[in-house]
Amino acid sequence: MMRIIDLFAGIGGIRLGFEQAFGNIKCVFTSEIDKHAVQTYRRNFNNEIVSGDITQVSENDIPDHDILLAGFPCQPFSQAGLKKGFSDTRGTLFFDIERILIRKRPRAFLLENVKQLKGHDKGRTLAVILEHLKAVGYKVYYDVLRARDFGIPQNRERIYIVGFLDHQIDFTFPKPPKVKTKVGTILESVVADKYTISDKLWAGHQRRRENNKLNGKGFGYGLFNELSEYTNTISARYYKDGSEILIEQQGKNPRKLTPREAARLQGFPNDFEIPVSDAQAYRQFGNSVCVPVVKAIAAQMKLAMEYRKVVNPEPIQLSMNLV
Numbered sequence: 001m002m003r004i005i006d007l008f009a010g011i012g013g014i015r016l017g018f019e020q021a022f023g024n025i026k027c028v029f030t031s032e033i034d035k036h037a038v039q040t041y042r043r044n045f046n047n048e049i050v051s052g053d054i055t056q057v058s059e060n061d062i063p064d065h066d067i068l069l070a071g072f073p074c075q076p077f078s079q080a081g082l083k084k085g086f087s088d089t090r091g092t093l094f095f096d097i098e099r100i101l102i103r104k105r106p107r108a109f110l111l112e113n114v115k116q117l118k119g120h121d122k123g124r125t126l127a128v129i130l131e132h133l134k135a136v137g138y139k140v141y142y143d144v145l146r147a148r149d150f151g152i153p154q155n156r157e158r159i160y161i162v163g164f165l166d167h168q169i170d171f172t173f174p175k176p177p178k179v180k181t182k183v184g185t186i187l188e189s190v191v192a193d194k195y196t197i198s199d200k201l202w203a204g205h206q207r208r209r210e211n212n213k214l215n216g217k218g219f220g221y222g223l224f225n226e227l228s229e230y231t232n233t234i235s236a237r238y239y240k241d242g243s244e245i246l247i248e249q250q251g252k253n254p255r256k257l258t259p260r261e262a263a264r265l266q267g268f269p270n271d272f273e274i275p276v277s278d279a280q281a282y283r284q285f286g287n288s289v290c291v292p293v294v295k296a297i298a299a300q301m302k303l304a305m306e307y308r309k310v311v312n313p314e315p316i317q318l319s320m321n322l323v
């Protein structure tokens with residue numbers, strides 16, 4: 001049975017993708033600091049114990065595991081540089097991943113972050129992350145994948161970083177099936193009136209859109225219908241006004257997505273429970289991952305690890321350069 005740990009777990013989207021890909025998997029440790037996200041996580045994962053702030057958990061107290069999962073927040077590296085050693089990650093949450101990898105040496109990891117990480121500080125931030133992961137002893141791969149290329153009608157791009165302790169494992173990111181998508185597949189047939197935006201809010205959206213257009217700053221809100229191929233990226237701030245994704249309605253103002261539609265837009269199954277308020281649900285799904293993308297990556301990781309085991313079951317010994 002594959003053992004995982006789930007760091008910066010949110011509502012468990014990365015874990016869910018791995019469970020779907022691997023089948024028989026055991027989560028031996030979870031960390032999430034937001035109490036509302038913990039409520040949703042525990043409701044959907046057998047009321048498991050969730051540790052809080054990972055910065056307060058010693059790496060010595062983390063159980064042994066095979067795969068580390070982390071959708072970590074990316075804070076700017078104040079003194080990022082490839083020759084500064086490990087000190088340049090202290091003060092960032094990436095350091096907490098790094099110290100666990102050094103101490104526990106899992107067979108593999110998957111990290112997820114916003115696409116902008118790739119270009120942050122002209123690419124230097126990502127370069128530091130990759131160099132540190134390699135210095136710990138991992139063979140590292142990364143790529144930017146889009147949700148809409150994996151059957152989900154959302155234009156969501158995220159960077160994924162995969163690493164293996166065994167350098168003889170040969171990994172390739174999944175080839176996107178690029179099946180055609182339609183927003184109608186995630187929409188509910190009956191929606192309460194409370195999701196229709198007010199006249200005042202709708203007028204404000206239209207006014208800002210016109211002003212932005214005149215100033216060359218883009219078009220503001222995003223308006224979609226059931227025939228649209230995909231939506232904009234849903235964000236954690238969706239609960240504020242829903243402007244990035246509005247759904248057309250005949251004879252009415254547009255409406256926001258319902259929480260269930262927001263869940264579907266991230267590829268969560270219909271039996272995934274939403275025990276929190278609408279505002280918290282929007283924040284949670286906006287902060288989460290596209291589950292089918294993670295599932296596809298996890299399936300490729302599983303395939304690569306199993307193929308390595310069949311071809312050459314003897315693990316290689318790796319030296320560590322932590323200078």
